[in-house]
Amino acid sequence: MTTQAQLGVAVIGIGKMGADHVRRIDRVISGARVAAVADTDRERAESAAAGIAGCTAHTDPDAAMGAPGVDAVLIASPGPAHEETLLAALDRDLPVLCEKPLTPDTAGALRVLEAERKLGHRRVQVGFMRRYDAEYRQLARLLRDRELGRPLLLHCRHRNLSVHPYFTNEMMISDSVSHEFDAARWLLGEEIAAVRVLRPAPSSLAREGLSDPQLVIFETEGGVLVDVEIFLNTGFGYQVQAEAVCERGTARIGDEHALVTSADGRWGGRIAPDYIERFAAAYDREVQEWADAARRGEVTGPGVWDGYAAVAACEAGIEAQRTGRRVAVEMIERPKYPER
Ligand SMILES: NC(=O)C1=CN([C@@H]2O[C@H](COP(=O)(O)OP(=O)(O)OC[C@H]3O[C@@H](n4cnc5c(N)ncnc54)[C@H](O)[C@@H]3O)[C@@H](O)[C@H]2O)C=CC1
Numbered sequence: 472m473t474t475q476a477q478l479g480v481a482v483i484g485i486g487k488m489g490a491d492h493v494r495r496i497d498r499v500i501s502g503a504r505v506a507a508v509a510d511t512d513r514e515r516a517e518s519a520a521a522g523i524a525g526c527t528a529h530t531d532p533d534a535a536m537g538a539p540g541v542d543a544v545l546i547a548s549p550g551p552a553h554e555e556t557l558l559a560a561l562d563r564d565l566p567v568l569c570e571k572p573l574t575p576d577t578a579g580a581l582r583v584l585e586a587e588r589k590l591g592h593r594r595v596q597v598g599f600m601r602r603y604d605a606e607y608r609q610l611a612r613l614l615r616d617r618e619l620g621r622p623l624l625l626h627c628r629h630r631n632l633s634v635h636p637y638f639t640n641e642m643m644i645s646d647s648v649s650h651e652f653d654a655a656r657w658l659l660g661e662e663i664a665a666v667r668v669l670r671p672a673p674s675s676l677a678r679e680g681l682s683d684p685q686l687v688i689f690e691t692e693g694g695v696l697v698d699v700e701i702f703l704n705t706g707f708g709y710q711v712q713a714e715a716v717c718e719r720g721t722a723r724i725g726d727e728h729a730l731v732t733s734a735d736g737r738w739g740g741r742i743a744p745d746y747i748e749r750f751a752a753a754y755d756r757e758v759q760e761w762a763d764a765a766r767r768g769e770v771t772g773p774g775v776w777d778g779y780a781a782v783a784a785c786e787a788g789i790e791a792q793r794t795g796r797r798v799a800v801e802m803i804e805r806p807k808y809p810e811r
């Protein structure tokens with residue numbers, strides 16, 4: 472890193488998430504600035520850079536990473552584009568925050584793992600922002616301290632108002648359930664052993680060919696069962712909920728009880744329309760902590776191994792979705808790896 476005062480970040484991919492991260496780095500967090508942006512769509516890159524002093528706009532991610540004042544990279548392009556940018560960033564030995572999924576498949580994830588291992592220090596953090604959400608953190612602490620005894624079951628609901636028109640059945644696993652795979656590994660401290668997928672008759676609100684909703688059920692190595700309702704075209708809002716059933720009680724998050732109003736003979740609250748609103752504070756904390764760690768030359772959040780483990784579970788999930796069978800998750804043994 473050249474400038475110690477502020478971390479100069481190149482943001483790659485200025486779609487829904489990338490634009491939100493540009494706003495966050497520019498206006499919300501401290502100690503970092505947007506030094507360059509890249510999008511294959513030139514207009515998007517230029518309009519994101521406009522108004523940010525010293526920020527340059529590019530269509531080539533590598534040019535953005537090599538631009539003056541760039542010390543770190545935030546990747547928010549679609550999953551299939553991640554590997555090339557990750558490998559180029561590691562080649563430059565730059566700290567990276569990469570949106571999930573790390574890569575679309577385990578072969579790509581292993582190439583990234585190997586590139587970082589060769590570098591000899593951790594450089595990549597994966598954007599599993601639920602680990603920075605206040606409610607998730609409370610649940611993690613409760614489970615870690617065994618406050619209610621050993622966890623037995625985890626019931627999850629993951630609902631979106633709607634999704635991009637290009638969303639496929641496979642992406643329901645790789646882009647959406649990938650969050651539950653990571654959250655379950657983190658909350659329970661165990662790897663995922665096998666995945667099953669059940670599909671009811673689809674909602675008429677889903678586009679033709681999209682099997683929405685689905686029920687994804689997985690087992691951890693220690694025998695905890697996790698069920699995930701993944702429902703992406705609810706038409707009513709964004710909900711992410713989880714309930715842990717333990718030996719001596721249950722613990723539940725995501726009920727949106729922040730503000731309940733009573734008026735006109737009814738009571739009720741508001742449902743967030745999307746992840747941008749529901750997880751706003753978590754993204755802020757995630758990017759702040761990543762930037763702070765990057766300035767110290769460290770990575771403190773979920774890394775390449777976590778990204779790989781989630782991709783391995785997604786691969787099993789996609790195979791289970793295709794075949795209707797229970798599919799075991801195949802992973803390499805965890806290599807000796809620098810912790811920091
Ligand atoms: N952590 C979270 O909660 C969320 C994470 N994501 C992740 O963020 C990433 C981006 O998702 P969205 O913003 O929803 O997608 P999007 O489709 O809205 O935006 C992607 C942008 O990347 C650009 N692009 C495509 N290929 C590129 C390349 N090779 N280099 C540079 N730019 C390229 C596109 O022109 C577009 O502007 C994905 O990995 C997605 O899974 C998305 C939503 C929420």
Ligand SMILES: O=C1[C@@H](O)[C@H](O)[C@@H](O)[C@H](O)[C@H]1O
Nearest residue numbers: 629631634646647650703746
């Ligand atoms: O990562 C995300 C999106 O890519 C995905 O499409 C959504 O289903 C998730 O809720 C969101 O957090």
